[in-house]
Amino acid sequence: MFSIARYEGGDDDDTRDERTLEKKQERLDKLLSKVNNKRKHVSTDQATETTDHSPVDKKKKNKKKVQQQRPSDPPASTVAPDQSTPAPDQTIDAASDQTIDTTPALDNAPDQTMDAAPTDADDTGLEVFPDVVTANKQSKEDLQVLRNMGIPEWLLQPTAIAPDQSCSLTNVGLSSRLVQQCQDQGLSSFFAVQMQVIPAFLRRQALYDTRRAPGDLCISAPTGSGKTLAYVLPIVDILSKRRVTRLRALVILPTRDLVIQVGIVVGQHSFLQEQASLVGKSDERYDGGQSKVDILIATPGRLMDHLKDTPNFTLQHLRFLVIDEADKLLNQSYQDWLNHILQATQPQTNKDKATLAFKTDKYSVVESDGVAPSFMSSCFDLPRSDLDLPKAPCVQKLLFSATLTKDPGKIAGLHLTDPEFISVQRQGSETNQPQYTTPAGLKEYMTICSTDKKPLTVIYLLHQLKIKSGLCFTKSVESTRRLKMLLDTYGKQTGAGLNIVEYSSDLKASQRKSLLAQFKEGHIDLMICSDLIGRGIDLDCVEVVISYDVPVFMDKYIHRVGRTARAGREGRAFTLVERQEARHFKEMLRSAGHYQQLETFAVDKEQIKTFEDGYQAALAALSQDD
Numbered sequence: 001m002f003s004i005a006r007y008e009g010g011d012d013d014d015t016r017d018e019r020t021l022e023k024k025q026e027r028l029d030k031l032l033s034k035v036n037n038k039r040k041h042v043s044t045d046q047a048t049e050t051t052d053h054s055p056v057d058k059k060k061k062n063k064k065k066v067q068q069q070r071p072s073d074p075p076a077s078t079v080a081p082d083q084s085t086p087a088p089d090q091t092i093d094a095a096s097d098q099t100i101d102t103t104p105a106l107d108n109a110p111d112q113t114m115d116a117a118p119t120d121a122d123d124t125g126l127e128v129f130p131d132v133v134t135a136n137k138q139s140k141e142d143l144q145v146l147r148n149m150g151i152p153e154w155l156l157q158p159t160a161i162a163p164d165q166s167c168s169l170t171n172v173g174l175s176s177r178l179v180q181q182c183q184d185q186g187l188s189s190f191f192a193v194q195m196q197v198i199p200a201f202l203r204r205q206a207l208y209d210t211r212r213a214p215g216d217l218c219i220s221a222p223t224g225s226g227k228t229l230a231y232v233l234p235i236v237d238i239l240s241k242r243r244v245t246r247l248r249a250l251v252i253l254p255t256r257d258l259v260i261q262v263g264i265v266v267g268q269h270s271f272l273q274e275q276a277s278l279v280g281k282s283d284e285r286y287d288g289g290q291s292k293v294d295i296l297i298a299t300p301g302r303l304m305d306h307l308k309d310t311p312n313f314t315l316q317h318l319r320f321l322v323i324d325e326a327d328k329l330l331n332q333s334y335q336d337w338l339n340h341i342l343q344a345t346q347p348q349t350n351k352d353k354a355t356l357a358f359k360t361d362k363y364s365v366v367e368s369d370g371v372a373p374s375f376m377s378s379c380f381d382l383p384r385s386d387l388d389l390p391k392a393p394c395v396q397k398l399l400f401s402a403t404l405t406k407d408p409g410k411i412a413g414l415h416l417t418d419p420e421f422i423s424v425q426r427q428g429s430e431t432n433q434p435q436y437t438t439p440a441g442l443k444e445y446m447t448i449c450s451t452d453k454k455p456l457t458v459i460y461l462l463h464q465l466k467i468k469s470g471l472c473f474t475k476s477v478e479s480t481r482r483l484k485m486l487l488d489t490y491g492k493q494t495g496a497g498l499n500i501v502e503y504s505s506d507l508k509a510s511q512r513k514s515l516l517a518q519f520k521e522g523h524i525d526l527m528i529c530s531d532l533i534g535r536g537i538d539l540d541c542v543e544v545v546i547s548y549d550v551p552v553f554m555d556k557y558i559h560r561v562g563r564t565a566r567a568g569r570e571g572r573a574f575t576l577v578e579r580q581e582a583r584h585f586k587e588m589l590r591s592a593g594h595y596q597q598l599e600t601f602a603v604d605k606e607q608i609k610t611f612e613d614g615y616q617a618a619l620a621a622l623s624q625d626d
């Protein structure tokens, strides 16, 4: 068997330059979304089935169809299902050029009070990047535009698969032992991303020999669609057949919170403890390095520390380099981590080469040498012959994200070999493809409210929707703390006690881990947090996501709302939008082709009043404490 380690120190949160890069990315996305394209979908006739793990909201679909026929973009109003004209008490939001409905909500059920926001028939965002085929004149021209922008050809030709596809566990080429283990863990089928990625991965590995690189894979699939198993299973399958322990797979994740949720071997250990569990304790130098683990899960920062300071730690045997949450990681320039890692996987020119001397054991049998074949010539002065063939790089790179970067510069920096782009995205009309595919079971709502009414709106949502297992994202640790104090005080004043916790970078890693465990067990009603867990964290029980502050960038929004409706479940996401923010927020969604997914949620004016007294009492109690 093999072992897994995880090292999660180093850089944790957003880097300084991330905003600029995100802005740049969004500009590029905007440009790309203006290009008409078509999608090349894989044939789904071989052993595939459409399952109910991603239910389609037919009612909503029909409604949207009708809306798409509207000649122009009407003001974003909330209209009850049977209303055709605005209710008398609707007000016009001048800042965002929209009609805001303050009509009392119908009943408590949000479904009844929410209605689809109007669509953008005049929206110029035409298509999602980069699924382009050269079927007509228009798309040929557009394709050229993209080429001129430096987008590589393979990114323009993805293998696309619809999110509602699935297949049997036996149909992807994994060993029967692993299939059995998947069944034992309760899996009954593979999701779309797994169905497409696992066979592609295994096929590329099977074709690999020392002269031909296995070829890299880039995968874009919605949040909660099962990307992790798509790489874990084939890696485990391949490595479980290896007898000698070498560091063969490296998974890079952007934050330590994500590393904590994967693997179980190493906890929050000191660097020295990590070194010992990673390479053992030895003063001797081994050309082939040493490893006590086959798979390492690490943040870039801590990995760089080991590359620099851990003797005998080497990446020369690496076969798989997984970059999960790739767009986020590629935005992190921390110590030029990517270049350092890539370099460490390549043999370097070495002037002090030793003469090759094979070690033999006590029976004079030659021991297998620890040096990776491609590193032999950089370690030893090997005899050369005309028959020597150059060896191809053996590291296979795998990039995963729900919001995969399209920045040509960043893609080039990865030095990908014969890459294939696999994209899980909805099938549909060839135009107006959204740039981001979100889970089918996710319903997204926007609630307009003023800054001072935000805490009250959260109280309303909590009690009115009877939220259990909710996540509430704020923009800062301070904001998280203030909201938590207010909600706790509200609970004390009114006796409406809910278990509300705060999850922030100020907590110790062990406390954070324990909070996540409690949340998973269903003991927490609302976890207020910053974007620390906005990405990648898999809490399968999240019913509702509240964005207390509007996310400024689209990918942040997508990752936040993607904490719910995971693995084919249903979930709701509410974004509290101040009037002056509404225009930017809507524009952001519109240019990503995502505006149609959003509905407006009208707070019931009468119902919210019932929480007002308690809220005022909580405010008064807090100001006394000050």
Ligand SMILES: Nc1ncnc2c1ncn2[C@@H]1O[C@H](COP(=O)(O)OP(=O)(O)OP(=O)(O)O)[C@@H](O)[C@H]1O
Pocket (backbone or CB within 6 Å): 187, 188, 189, 190, 191, 194, 221, 222, 223, 224, 225, 226, 227, 228, 229, 401, 402, 535, 536, 537, 538, 540, 562, 566, 567
């Ligand atoms: N084939 C499957 N059958 C049932 N559940 C699955 C299957 N594959 C994955 N899951 C579950 O789906 C959930 C989401 O998976 P995962 O965390 O890999 O999503 P993701 O695509 O990486 O999301 P994100 O982009 O947000 O990180 C997990 O709880 C996982 O256990």
